[in-house]
Amino acid sequence: MPDATDAVIEVVAQYLPIGIARAVVKSTLRRMGLPPERLEHDELAGFVSTLEQSLPMYIVDPERRGECVGKLRELLPHAQRSALPSPRPRAPAREKPRPSPAPPAAEPPAGGTVRVRTAADVVDACDLARETARRLGFSLLDQTKIATATSELARNILLYVGDGEVRVATLESPRAIQISAVDSGAGIPDVGLVMNASYRSRTGMGMGLKGARRLMSDLEIQSRVGAGTTIVATKVLP
């Protein structure tokens, strides 16, 4: 049987740019703890209902959203379709609590670890950081800053070491997101130098780590030559 994810993406892509459609579907899968790209047909109903809850963020127009939801439900077998509430266009989420059966009242923080070995892993790390930031309540702008900083850290691992990990965690009091980039590569001989204002690397604009530091509340580098590098970047929820 073909994977149901493609069918879902195809529907969402009628309303959103294909790249965003894919990301929405992927982040919903992740939120449900399902493996990416492998959606079984019997999981489709739960998936569609979870997806519907996040759609207002992306498809702002209630009518278009209702239409999209309708099309998504057409993908379901009849037996599963009746279990869902009717796809009426709803008011924007913030104005009215949703009447859905399982309200995501206190969305559990995401967080997690991404092993970084390819450029696609960098994208995954950014997605994870953005999703975690969103759940913590960071603004869209801050989500973008956090995802961008994560991209710099993950990209550094890829460029200079080739293998490492990006860990995304949430902190309490003060509420914050923490991104850690860990590798066991050659290490940075002179941390002061790479953070120096006039430093330019061969690959980027020499702004990678400096840029990431500006985007976050705090960024600390621990590096020992031959033993690897750990960079911990934190952003506190305003």
Place this chain on the structure above:
Amino acid sequence: MTMQTARIPIIGLYANLIVPIQGAIADDVMAQLQDDVTQRIERGDVEGLVIDVSGIQILDSYLTRNLRDLAVTARLMGVTAVVSGLRPAVAVTLIEMGLEIPGVYTTLNLERALELLQETRAEEARALGEGESDRA
């Protein structure tokens, strides 16, 4: 966001090339794009290049450098380059990081980019015309 792993399409519109970029871009795709764009320019008839980044949600220093290189390469080949559709959050993030795209026009959207190219061309034509009448 997903990874763009296929070749990025280049749309020819009158004397302009439009390159829509979405999501993250694999390194080889970026290199291929650079090749494709320069080849199209080399063939002649190209006056403007628009790199539309409205589909990009994360612009880190690496991708920014790649886009700037593409734009500057085009400019060196005599083509006016415009980056269009930078999302507000992406633009603010770039500024905060201290990244700029110097020497490259930026516009709110694709439509404005095409208008800008048209204006630039009209101005050039006018300057050229005035130059000739001066000589006469």
